[in-house]
Amino acid sequence: MRIIVDRERCIGAAQCVLSAPDVFDQSESDGRVLLRVELPASGAPEGARTAVALCPSGALSLGED
Numbered sequence: 001m002r003i004i005v006d007r008e009r010c011i012g013a014a015q016c017v018l019s020a021p022d023v024f025d026q027s028e029s030d031g032r033v034l035l036r037v038e039l040p041a042s043g044a045p046e047g048a049r050t051a052v053a054l055c056p057s058g059a060l061s062l063g064e065d
């Protein structure tokens with residue numbers, strides 16, 4: 001499972017960082033999401049799935065490896 005980020009759609013709401021701080025970070029320059037780890041070793045952690053569901057701009061998705 002791979003975590004996919006569309007930074008162009010990100011509005012910097014930080015729901016993802018709050019849900020999974022080990023997976024997502026926020027850029028200090030533009031406030032948009034940064035991916036700490038694209039391929040979690042044991043699949044997408046629960047926090048990442050929550051972040052995908054909560055992201056208000058639809059900037060996050062999960063894909064196959």
Ligand code: SF4
Binds near residue numbers: 010011013054
């Ligand atoms: S929750 Fe969505 S809009 Fe908010 S920072 Fe994360 S990717 Fe961007």
